[in-house]
Amino acid sequence: xxxxxxxxxxxxxxxxxxxxxxxxxxxxxxxxxxxxxxxxxxxxxxxxxxxxxxxxxxxxxxxxxxxxxxxxxxxxxxxxxxxxxxxxxxxxxxxxxxxxxxxxxxxxxxxxxxxxxxxxxxxxxxxxxxxxxxxxxxxxxxxxxxxxxxxxxxxxxxxxxxxxxxxxxxxxxxxxxxxxxxxxxxxxxxxxxxxxxxxxxxxxxxxxxxxxxxxxxxxxxxxxxxxxxxxxxxxxxxxxxxxxxxxxxxxxxxxxxxxxxxxxxxxxxxxxxxxxxxxxxxxxxxxxxxxxxxxxxxxxxxxxxxxxxxxxxxxxxxxxxxxxxxxxxxxxxxxxxxxxxxxxxxxxxxxxxxxxxxxxxxxxxxxxxxxxxxxxxxxxxxxxxxxxxxxxxxxxxxxxxxxxxxxxxxxxxxxxxxxxxxxxxxxxxxxxxxxxxxxxxxxxxxxxxxxxxxxxxxxxxxxxxxxxxxxxxxxxxxxxxxxxxxxxxxxxxxxxxxxxxxxxxxxxxxxxxxxxxxxxxxxxxxxxxxxxxxxxxxxxxxxxxxxxxxxxxxxxxxxxxxxxxxxxxxxxxxxxxxxxxxxxxxxxxxxxxxxxxxxxxxxxxxxxxxxxx
Numbered sequence: 001x002x003x004x005x006x007x008x009x010x011x012x013x014x015x016x017x018x019x020x021x022x023x024x025x026x027x028x029x030x031x032x033x034x035x036x037x038x039x040x041x042x043x044x045x046x047x048x049x050x051x052x053x054x055x056x057x058x059x060x061x062x063x064x065x066x067x068x069x070x071x072x073x074x075x076x077x078x079x080x081x082x083x084x085x086x087x088x089x090x091x092x093x094x095x096x097x098x099x100x101x102x103x104x105x106x107x108x109x110x111x112x113x114x115x116x117x118x119x120x121x122x123x124x125x126x127x128x129x130x131x132x133x134x135x136x137x138x139x140x141x142x143x144x145x146x147x148x149x150x151x152x153x154x155x156x157x158x159x160x161x162x163x164x165x166x167x168x169x170x171x172x173x174x175x176x177x178x179x180x181x182x183x184x185x186x187x188x189x190x191x192x193x194x195x196x197x198x199x200x201x202x203x204x205x206x207x208x209x210x211x212x213x214x215x216x217x218x219x220x221x222x223x224x225x226x227x228x229x230x231x232x233x234x235x236x237x238x239x240x241x242x243x244x245x246x247x248x249x250x251x252x253x254x255x256x257x258x259x260x261x262x263x264x265x266x267x268x269x270x271x272x273x274x275x276x277x278x279x280x281x282x283x284x285x286x287x288x289x290x291x292x293x294x295x296x297x298x299x300x301x302x303x304x305x306x307x308x309x310x311x312x313x314x315x316x317x318x319x320x321x322x323x324x325x326x327x328x329x330x331x332x333x334x335x336x337x338x339x340x341x342x343x344x345x346x347x348x349x350x351x352x353x354x355x356x357x358x359x360x361x362x363x364x365x366x367x368x369x370x371x372x373x374x375x376x377x378x379x380x381x382x383x384x385x386x387x388x389x390x391x392x393x394x395x396x397x398x399x400x401x402x403x404x405x406x407x408x409x410x411x412x413x414x415x416x417x418x419x420x421x422x423x424x425x426x427x428x429x430x431x432x433x434x435x436x437x438x439x440x441x442x443x444x445x446x447x448x449x450x451x452x453x454x455x456x457x458x459x460x461x462x463x464x465x466x467x468x469x470x471x472x473x474x475x476x477x478x479x480x481x482x483x484x485x486x487x488x489x490x491x492x493x494x495x496x497x498x499x500x501x502x503x504x505x506x507x508x509x510x511x512x513x514x515x516x517x518x519x520x521x522x523x524x525x526x527x528x529x530x531x532x533x534x535x536x537x538x539x540x541x542x543x544x545x546x547x548x549x550x551x552x553x554x555x556x557x558x559x560x561x562x563x564x565x566x567x568x569x570x571x572x573x574x575x576x577x578x579x580x581x582x583x584x585x586x587x588x589x590x591x592x593x594x595x596x597x598x599x600x601x602x603x604x605x606x607x608x609x610x611x612x613x
Contacts, residue, residue, distance in 0.1 A: 002028075002031060002032045002048060002049055002050045002051055002061070002075075002076070002077040002078075002162075003025075003028025003029075003030075003031030003032050003048070003049040003077060003161075003162045003163065003166065003481070004028075004046075004047070004048055004049075004075035004076065004077045004126065004127065004128060004160075004161065004162050005021070005024045005025055005027075005028065005046075005047040005048075005075070005159075005160065005161035005162065005166040005167070006021070006024075006044065006045055006046040006047060006075060006128055006130070006137070006159070006160050006161070007020070007021060007024070007044070007045045007157070007158075007159050007160075007170060008043060008044050008045075008130070008137045008157035008158050008211055009043060009044075009154065009156050009157040010043055010135075010156045010157055010213050011155075011156040011157075012042075012043070012156065013042045014040055014041065014042060014043065014044065014045045015040055015041065015042055017040075017045065018038070018040055018045075020045075020169075020170055020171070021038050021040060021045040021046075021047050022038060022047070023169045023170075024047055024159075024161065024166045024167070024169045024170055025038055025047030025048065025049060025166070026169075027161075027163070027165045027166045027168075027169050028049045028161070028162060028163060028165070028166055029049055030347075030481065030482050030483065030484060031049050031051065031077075031162060031163075031481040031482075031484070032048065032049025032050040032051045032484075033049075033051065033484045034050050034051055034052040034056075035048075035049070035050035035052065035060060035061075036048065036049050036050070037050075037060060037061055037062055038062065039062035039064060039073050039075075039130075041071075041130070041132070043135065043157075044073075044130040044132075044137065046062045046073060046074075046075045046128065046130060047062075047075065047166075048061040048062050048075045048076075051373070051481075051484055051486060052255075052256070053079065053254050053255065053256055053373065053374060053486055054079070054083075054100070054101055054102055054253070054254060054255055055099050055100040055101040055255065056255055056256075058098070058099030058100055058101050058104075059099060059101035059102075059103050059104075061074070061075055061076060061103060062074065062075050063075075063076070063103055063104060063107055065107060065108070065111060067111075067132075067133060069132070069133040070131075070132025070133045071130075071132050072107070072110065072111060072129060072130070072131050072132065072133070073129065073130050073132075074103070074106070074107045074110070074127055074128065074129045074130075075127065075128055076103045076106055076107075076125065076126075076127040077125065077126045077127065077147050077162055078123060078124045078125030078126060078127070078142065078146070078147045079102060079123045079124055079125065079251075079486075079488070080102045080105060080106055080121050080122065080123040080125060081122050081123045081247075081250040081251060081253070081493075082120075082121070082122040082123070082250070083102035083105040083106070083123075086105050086106075086109055086120060086121075087105045090105065090108050090109065090112060093112060095108045095111070095112065102123075106121065106125070106127060107129070109121070110129055110138070115138055115140070115208050115210070115221075116221075117140070118140050118208060118221045118222075119221060121142070122250075122493065122494070122495070123142060124142045124144075124146035124147050124488070124489070124492070125140070125141070125142045125147055126139075126140070126141050126142065126147040126148065126149035126162060126203070127139075127140055128140075128160055134212070135212070135213065136210055136211060136212045137158065137160075137210070137211040138208065138209075138210050139151065139160060139203050139208070139209040139210070139211070140203075140207075140208050140209075141203045141204065141205055141206070141207055142205065142206070143205060143206040143222040143494045143497075144205055144206075144380075144465075144469070144470075144473070144489075144492040144494065144497065145202075145204070145205030145206075145470045145473060145474075146473050146477065146489055146492055147162070147477065148162055148163060148202070148474055148477055148478070149162065149202065149203040150162075150163065150164055150167060150195055150200055150201065150202055150203070151167075151200070151201055151203060151209065151216075152167045152170075152172075152173050152197075152199060152200045152201075153199070153216060154172050157211060158211045158216065159172060159173055160203075163349060163478070164195055164196070164197055164200060164349040165346075165349055167197075167200060168197070173197075173199075173200070174198070174199070174609065175197065175606060175607065175608045175609055176197065176198040176199070176608065176609045176610075176611055177196060177197060177198060177608045177609070177610055177611070177612075178198045178611040178612065179426060179427060179611070179612050179613075180198075181194070181195075181196045181197065181198060182196075182427060182568075182610075182612055183427050183428075183429055183432045184196070184432075185350065185351070185353075186415055186416050186419065186427065186429050187415075187429050187432050187433045187436065188402075188404075188405065188415060188471070189402060189405075189432075189433055189436040189437070189440075189467060190467040190468065190470050190471050191436055192204055192466075196349070196350045197349075198611070203218075204218070204220065205222075205466075205470065206220055206221055206222035206223055207219070207220050207221070208220075208221055222494065224445070224462055224465060224466065224497075224498075224501055225445050226445040226446055226447045226458065226502065227447075227498075227502045228447065228502070229502045229503050229504060229507070231503075233507060233510055236503055236507055236517060237517060237520045237521050238521075239499060240496070240499070240500065240517050240518065240521035241521040241522065243493070243495055243496045243499065244270065244274060244490065244496070244518075244521060244522060245274055245278075247490045247493045247495075247496060248271060248274040248275050248278060248376065248490050249274075249278045251376055251488045251490050252275060252278055252279065252376070254373070254374045256372075256373035256374055257287070257371060257372040257373055257374070258287070258372060258373075258374045258375070258376070259286070259287035259288060259289055259368060259371070259372040259374070259375050259376075260272045260275050260286060260287070260288050260289075260323075260375065260376045260377075261288075261289060261290070261364075261368075261375050261376065261377045261378065261487070262288040262289065262290045262314055262317060262318065262323070262325070263290060263291075263310050263314065263378065263536075263538070263539070264290070264310040264311070264312070264313030264314040264316070264317060264530065264533075264536075265310070265313070265378065265530070265533065265535070265536055266378075266381070266387075266515060266518060266519060266522075266526070266530060266531070266533065266535075267378030267379075267381035267382070267387070267491065267515075267518070268377065268378030269313070269317045269378075269526055269527075269530045270378070270381075270518060270522035270525065270526065271376050271377070271378050271490055272286065272288055272317055272321060272323065272525075273317070273320070273321055273522060273524075273525025273526055274522065274525055275376060276321035276322070276323060276525070277321075277525060285322065285323065285324055286321060286323045286324070287323060287324045287325075287326075287371070287372060288314075288317075288318055288321075288323040288324070288325045288326070289325070289326050289327075289328060289364065289367070289368050289372075289375070290310065290311075290314045290325070290326075290327055290328070291327075291328045291330065291360050291361070291363070291364040291539065292310065292311055292314075292327050292328070292329055292330070292539065293329070293330050293331065293335075293360075293539070293541045293542075293543060294329055294330070294331045294543075295543060296309055296311070296539070296541065296542060296543070297309045297311045297312070299542065299543075300542065301542060303542075303587070304408070304409050304587075305389060305409050305536070305537055306536050306537065306539070306540075307534050307536065308533070308534075308536060309539075310536065310539055311327075312529070313527075313529055313530050313533060314327070316527040316529045316530060317526070317527060317530060319527075320526075320527045321525070326367075326371075328363065328364050328367040328368075330360055330363055330541070331543070331545075332541065332543050332545035332546040332548075332549050333549070334359075334363060335356045335359045335360060335363075335541060335546055336356075336359075336546060336549035336550060336553065337359075338553065338601065340359050340362065340363065341359060341597065341598070341601055342601050342605060343362060343482065344358045344359055344362050344479065344482075345598060345601055345602050345605060346482070346605060347362065347478045347479055347481075347482035348474075348475065348478045348479075349478075349606075350602070351595070351598035351599045351601070351602035352475065352598065353591070353594055353595030353598045353599075354475070354594070355540075355590070355591055355594035355595075356540055356541050356546060356594075357538055357539075357540055358475070358479065360539070360540075360541070361475070361476070361479045361538070362479045362482065362483070365479055365480045365482075365483050365485045365487075366483045368485055369483045369484055369485045372485070373484070373485065373486060374485075374486045374487075374488065375480070375485060375486070375487050375488070376487075376488050376489075376490060377476065377487050377488065377489050377490075378491065379472060379473065379476055379487075379489045379491065379492075380469050380472070380473070380489055380491040380492045381491040381515065381518060382464075382515075382535070383461075383464040383465050383468060383469040383491075384465070384491050384492075384496065384497055384500050384501070385500060385508060385514070385515040385517055385518045386457070386460075386461060386505070386508045386509070386514060386515065387514045387515045387518075387535050388403075388404070388407075388464075388514075388535065389407065389514075389535060390403040390404060390406065390407035391403070391457075391460060391514065392509075392514055393407055397456065397457075397460065398456075400434075400437070401433060401434065401437050402433070402436075402437055402440075402463060402467070402468070403460055403463070403464075404464075404468055405433065409587070414588055414592075415429070415595075416429045417573065417588070417592060418569050418570055418573050418574065418577075418592040418593075418595060418596055419568065419569060419570060420566065420567060420568055420569060420570050420571075421570060423567070423568060423612060424570075426612060426613060427612075440462075440463055440466070440467060441459055441463075443462075443466075444458065444459045444462045444463075446458060446459075453505065454504055454505055457505035457508075458501075458505075461501060462501075465497065465501065469492075473489065473492070476489070500517065503517065514535055515535075519531055544582045544583040544585070545582075546590075547582040547583075547585045547590050547593075548582035550590065550593045550594065550597065551577070551578045551580075551582060551593065553597055554574055554577065554578045554593050554596060554597065555578050557574070557596070557597070557600050558571065558574060558575060558578065563600070563603075564603055564610075565596070565599050565600045565603050567610065567612075568599050568603075568610075568612075569595075569596045569599060573592070574593070574596055577589050577592060577593050577596075578593075
């Protein structure tokens with residue numbers, strides 16, 4: 001797990017620009033605190049920051065293999081969980097290895113199969129290979145988009161990096177945000193390729209991008225296809241159990257301390273139970289971590305998306321599996337510390353506006369990193385198995401928009417109320433969302449003869465796996481890598497995703513509840529309380545002290561009469577918001593203030609050039 005960056009310029013001599021590639025590489029020191037390296041040739045420069053996970057002494061990058069017609073060099077971020085099998089296969093084809101790292105296996109895989117190496121990989125990865133034999137750059141991203149990967153075309157080549165900040169460190173990249181970039185920030189539709197920054201794009205999940213003298217070409221090597229599911233219920237549950245067991249075992253492989261993120265929900269508890277069983281066979285005890293807020297359990301009140309506090313369920317799971325468990329407890333002061341907010345914005349490069357759910361995640365990861373380097377997460381199970389409440393809400397299911405926007409909650413409702421009125425009109429976010437929704441629906445592959453309900457639920461599952469989940473994966477990667485923690489996501493294994501995606505909705509809900517397949521496939525490692533628990537999302541503080549602290553910070557922003565943030569947010573709206581009773585503040589108001597404060601700090605940190613008219 002690392003940070004990668006690079007620069008291809010066919011009309012320049014990059015050996016004279018070592019300082020620039022060093023600066024680009026240096027922006028990702030947090031992603032790779034263990035080592036740094038660059039590789040520079042006249043038309044290509046590669047940079048790498050390393051977080052050592054496997055073969056600690058042998059995985060140094062950039063990694064290069066000489067050939068009779070030029071070197072083939074790579075920078076790689078992520079993990080190939082099947083690298084042992086690939087290593088054995090490649091050795092049988094005559095390849096010689098000098099390290100035990102998965103990086104070397106992927107590089108030799110490219111030498112053997114070229115761009116088709118992507119078809120052989122199981123894992124999370126973003127890597128770039130400069131092939132001197134053809135003077136081309138090959139950029140490949142994992143199927144689900146777990147690892148971030150951005151590029152910025154230039155007049156004579158390309159800039160690339162794990163994060164926008166690496167690209168923006170090159171003087172060729174301009175920090176411009178236009179109306180299209182800002183529409184997506186507010187719209188929350190995760191438009192494919194979007195990066196916020198003008199002329200910068202994501203390498204799409206499951207995509208290969210090749211840079212040559214003639215330009216950039218891309219092709220998709222993996223996508224969600226509709227296939228007939230023929231297994232019965234018992235066979236399907238058994239297959240999910242088999243896959244989950246294998247996936248968790250593979251993702252526990254590391255040469256550094258590991259742990260599991262435990263929220264007390266079905267998803268993280270299933271991973272915890274499977275991990276505990278696998279580690280027990282090796283004589284090890286699983287470590288678990290959770291995040292909570294002082295006073296939350298005692299003073300909890302059910303809201304529109306959470307019926308119960310997490311803590312009792314966390315204790316049940318930890319007690320059942322015998323984990324070495326630690327609660328990371330936070331208070332409003334921790335969550336509203338401006339320095340923490342700015343650290344989160346710096347990590348994500350965007351003013352995401354997710355409030356305490358962003359800051360608490362960052363603080364959780366920061367605490368975990370003191371004791372572990374790798375963590376397994378339950379992220380993405382809701383998208384794979386159909387767990388969100390809006391999957392089971394008739395109005396949201398039948399709405400002609402993205403279901404997560406149709407479902408009324410504080411995060412998604414009225415996301416543009418706090419915008420400056422003129423800007424709100426220019427952006428026309430509702431029109432943008434409608435266009436993106438239609439584009440996304442049109443791309444869904446359907447089975448002939450499927451019922452209207454099956455077609456609709458396949459569409460909704462597809463929207464979550466190709467849009468919604470990518471926002472959450474990016475959030476988790478950025479927050480974890482900002483503190484040098486690798487978070488692995490077992491539910492994103494493409495074998496599991498493909499299999500469950502093609503199970504009929506009736507099978508996904510065969511017991512009349514959400515995530516039936518996962519619940520029954522992992523019931524052997526779960527306490528009864530968790531098996532019966534209703535879906536509850538990532539926790540958010542209910543302490544009115546959080547809202548009061550936001551209001552005080554917003555008042556300080558309002559006192560700055562000429563601050564450029566008021567080109568984006570409505571001063572009158574913010575003035576009214578700071579007068580609302582903090583103890584009874586609606587969630588939409590609290591989240592609006594959070595978004596306003598994110599914008600304020602983002603402008604101060606990045607000094608973007610805004611082109612929004």
